[in-house]
Amino acid sequence: MTGDTLPDWRDSLPWPAADTHKHARGRLGVVSGKATQTGAARLAARGGLRIGAGLVRILCPPDAAAVVAPTIEAIMLTPFGSDEALAEAAAEMDAVVIGPAAGVNEVTQANIRALAGTGAVLVVDADGLTAFEGWPADLFELLDRDDVLTPHEGEFKRLFPGLLDQGREAAAAEAARRADAVMVLKGPATVIAAPDGRLAINDNGTPWLATAGSGDVLAGMIGGLVAQRMDSFDAARAAVWMHAEAARGFGPGLIAEDLPERLPAVLAALFAQSSH
Numbered sequence: 001m002t003g004d005t006l007p008d009w010r011d012s013l014p015w016p017a018a019d020t021h022k023h024a025r026g027r028l029g030v031v032s033g034k035a036t037q038t039g040a041a042r043l044a045a046r047g048g049l050r051i052g053a054g055l056v057r058i059l060c061p062p063d064a065a066a067v068v069a070p071t072i073e074a075i076m077l078t079p080f081g082s083d084e085a086l087a088e089a090a091a092e093m094d095a096v097v098i099g100p101a102a103g104v105n106e107v108t109q110a111n112i113r114a115l116a117g118t119g120a121v122l123v124v125d126a127d128g129l130t131a132f133e134g135w136p137a138d139l140f141e142l143l144d145r146d147d148v149l150t151p152h153e154g155e156f157k158r159l160f161p162g163l164l165d166q167g168r169e170a171a172a173a174e175a176a177r178r179a180d181a182v183m184v185l186k187g188p189a190t191v192i193a194a195p196d197g198r199l200a201i202n203d204n205g206t207p208w209l210a211t212a213g214s215g216d217v218l219a220g221m222i223g224g225l226v227a228q229r230m231d232s233f234d235a236a237r238a239a240v241w242m243h244a245e246a247a248r249g250f251g252p253g254l255i256a257e258d259l260p261e262r263l264p265a266v267l268a269a270l271f272a273q274s275s276h
């Protein structure tokens with residue numbers, strides 16, 4: 001494990017209680033893109049399942065169902081044909097990830113609007129952020145304080161033009177304040193900022209993570225922890241750290257698919273040190 005000190009979020013990690021069951025442990029929804037763009041949601045779903053959500057369901061447009069179904073086993077699938085149907089399917093979820101390969105368009109905007117009306121905590125990533133380029137306030141007004149945004153610098157600039165000139169830490173803090181949500185500004189030293197002023201810089205980043213789809217897995221991991229009712233700021237910090245730890249453990253040749261499969265080793269080390 002990297003670093004001299006143990007991470008201070010480890011005592012709030014959600015280990016399963018003796019009397020739990022899959023629904024009580026946390027239910028995560030992941031919204032998929034269209035039939036030709038389902039891989040990103042599958043990566044996120046697997047990250048969410050591996051990090052301990054009791055039940056993970058991919059919510060996909062009807063045309064994508066025949067593509068996704070043969071590729072999943074423990075992960076479940078519900079097709080939706082409208083934003084109203086998406087909200088209905090998400091009503092039983094504790095958290096929903098939307099954005100990975102969702103499409104930069106009005107459908108994604110409408111889907112986020114519909115999800116904001118459910119009780120689920122939202123993790124908005126990738127196209128879910130880019131879809132609001134030019135209209136960031138339209139996204140921010142939909143968010144609750146425990147929702148999480150996960151931009152890389154390109155996506156961050158689309159929502160907050162010029163803000164990065166202040167430096168990454170100040171920019172992330174101001175962005176969290178403006179969005180009134182938790183901000184995860186990704187990069188070699190990912191900055192996590194909460195709207196109440198809490199701020200953390202991740203210290204175990206690794207360039208092995210610079211590979212397509214690794215951000216999708218991270219969004220699913222954050223979703224998997226918040227589905228288990230971990231505080232969103234702590235969940236983001238924990239997921240970012242575990243994501244990098246998984247990548248370090250794998251090293252050369254890492255692709256995004258490897259990250260969820262390395263998580264059990266990372267979790268086992270944390271579990272062994274916990275006061276469960």
Ligand SMILES: NC(=O)C1=CN([C@@H]2O[C@H](COP(=O)(O)OP(=O)(O)OC[C@H]3O[C@@H](n4cnc5c(N)ncnc54)[C@H](O)[C@@H]3O)[C@@H](O)[C@H]2O)[C@@H](O)CC1
Nearest residue numbers: 037038039040099100101102126127152153154212213216
């Ligand atoms: N297997 C899959 O299905 C994958 C799907 N993905 C999805 O594909 C969609 C499009 O991804 P793209 O990578 O084309 O879109 P991006 O918005 O990531 O990239 C478009 C442009 O943004 C800029 N940019 C990207 N990363 C940056 C960074 N870290 N710092 C600064 N600028 C940056 C670059 O100019 C880049 O050409 C997203 O929804 C994404 O979630 C990707 O995550 C890759 C894997």
Ligand SMILES: Nc1ncnc2c1ncn2[C@@H]1O[C@H](COP(=O)(O)OP(=O)(O)O)[C@@H](O)[C@H]1O
Nearest residue numbers: 186187188205206207209210212213214215216
């Ligand atoms: N050089 C790097 N050092 C450390 N972490 C990196 C580096 N490059 C990328 N990452 C991490 O990899 C992930 C990439 O996410 P993202 O850009 O959204 O990719 P994708 O859209 O392909 O999933 C983020 O968690 C980011 O912090």
